[in-house]
Amino acid sequence: MNPSPSSQTWSQRFETALHPAIAQFNASIGFDIELIEYDLTGSQAHAKMLAKTGIISPEEGEQLVQGLEMIRQEYRRGEFNPGVEEEDVHFAVEHRLTQLLGDVAKKLHTARSRNDQVGADTRLYLRDQIHHIQTQLRQFQQALLSLAQANVETLIPGYTHLQRAQPLSLAHHLLAYVDMIQRDSARLADLLHRVNISPLGCGALAGTPFPIDRHYTAELLGFESAYANSLDGVSDRDFAIEFACAASLILVHLSRLSEEIILWASEEFSFITLTDRCATGSSIMPQKKNPDVPELVRGKTGRVFGHLQSLLVMVKGLPLAYNKDFQEDKEALFDTVNTVRACLQAMTILLEEGLEFRPTRLADAVASDFSNATDVADYLAAKGVPFREAYNLVGKVVKTSLSANKLLKDLTLEEWRSLHPAFESDIYDAIAPRQVVAARNSVGGTGFDQVRQALAAAAERLKAEAEN
Numbered sequence: 001m002n003p004s005p006s007s008q009t010w011s012q013r014f015e016t017a018l019h020p021a022i023a024q025f026n027a028s029i030g031f032d033i034e035l036i037e038y039d040l041t042g043s044q045a046h047a048k049m050l051a052k053t054g055i056i057s058p059e060e061g062e063q064l065v066q067g068l069e070m071i072r073q074e075y076r077r078g079e080f081n082p083g084v085e086e087e088d089v090h091f092a093v094e095h096r097l098t099q100l101l102g103d104v105a106k107k108l109h110t111a112r113s114r115n116d117q118v119g120a121d122t123r124l125y126l127r128d129q130i131h132h133i134q135t136q137l138r139q140f141q142q143a144l145l146s147l148a149q150a151n152v153e154t155l156i157p158g159y160t161h162l163q164r165a166q167p168l169s170l171a172h173h174l175l176a177y178v179d180m181i182q183r184d185s186a187r188l189a190d191l192l193h194r195v196n197i198s199p200l201g202c203g204a205l206a207g208t209p210f211p212i213d214r215h216y217t218a219e220l221l222g223f224e225s226a227y228a229n230s231l232d233g234v235s236d237r238d239f240a241i242e243f244a245c246a247a248s249l250i251l252v253h254l255s256r257l258s259e260e261i262i263l264w265a266s267e268e269f270s271f272i273t274l275t276d277r278c279a280t281g282s283s284i285m286p287q288k289k290n291p292d293v294p295e296l297v298r299g300k301t302g303r304v305f306g307h308l309q310s311l312l313v314m315v316k317g318l319p320l321a322y323n324k325d326f327q328e329d330k331e332a333l334f335d336t337v338n339t340v341r342a343c344l345q346a347m348t349i350l351l352e353e354g355l356e357f358r359p360t361r362l363a364d365a366v367a368s369d370f371s372n373a374t375d376v377a378d379y380l381a382a383k384g385v386p387f388r389e390a391y392n393l394v395g396k397v398v399k400t401s402l403s404a405n406k407l408l409k410d411l412t413l414e415e416w417r418s419l420h421p422a423f424e425s426d427i428y429d430a431i432a433p434r435q436v437v438a439a440r441n442s443v444g445g446t447g448f449d450q451v452r453q454a455l456a457a458a459a460e461r462l463k464a465e466a467e468n
């Protein structure tokens, strides 16, 4: 009988093959095939190192590198599709290499363990994905920035407690998200240093008796350094957890914007219209246009938080060093990456072509509320009335106006003066929405001058980063 690949994998200590259900249970090939290109690249670097240090001959090293390259081409042509009998991507590659090269392939695993190998693969994968996500973050910021540039003087109600508070430049509102995403980018750049460390050469847990050159493999693979402690090198998953945490914050930001867009698109707010490009209909209510994109982004956020939780719990009780529990990191990590990337892409498209602001409706909104009440108090305070006294006076006038069904702009000069003699006819200008916004020109405020400066700074920063 032909032994199955998995019974061949183990040393001769084993006599019978795995129970098929256990083989299935144990296997990770169904998902870790995602790592194949990194596994091949990592193995090529390892083979070169073995040759450079004289552990294998230069010819053997060259053969291994070529053989691994052949597997890469087979995989890219769709001809390499290992099944569950291979257990995982590392064994699958080694078996295929043995079929292609014969005995020399059996030298590849010298001075290496799947424990340091899988750690290297995962880090190479994540490093690439972080670069893609950084690019997508920039594209998303660019979409926010373009909308902001077109809407410096568009006013929108600003809220605290979801109660109308003070009007804002719409650009200022959008720029807040640009800044949040900037922190996300910075977080990724920072954690990338801790992703980009080579565990190769840590072996199973204790290092290896062979005269390997860990710095050479690290250098070939573009790692910034190599783990100083072999036990730490094979059992560290902090980098995956840090990434899941950074990914969760990206989604927190996307989810908050999603929630605002969903509110803005409601009949009650009516601040935006969803275009047909990104909205969906109802199967029963013909009048409806649903904000599925932001709703899905909001919904998918929970799933990424879940992966962060899984990774934390996966690691917390593990004794050093490698434990098979680590195999569970991959699906969490891959799905986190895929979800963040899909959400960033969808939200960027939504901003670029999925929504239209309704300027008239927004102008009406900011002109028909009491969100200029602080400005009346500020007006008096600027004339020497203590702010708290002014605040109390304005509270009173809001109350009487509300019961008279009037807005502050409808009060006559006499009415203002009966409240306080300091009022003059310039009060009307001071409480007009445009002036209310323009006046908040403190650093970082919504005043148009500040917003223009912030826009220019963000545009310059994005441009510099894109060129980098």
Ligand code: ARG
Pocket: 028, 032, 088, 090, 114, 115, 118, 322, 324, 326, 327, 328
């Ligand atoms: N498939 C395994 C994983 O993903 C590879 C490492 C296996 N190591 C071991 N000692 N069984 O973690």
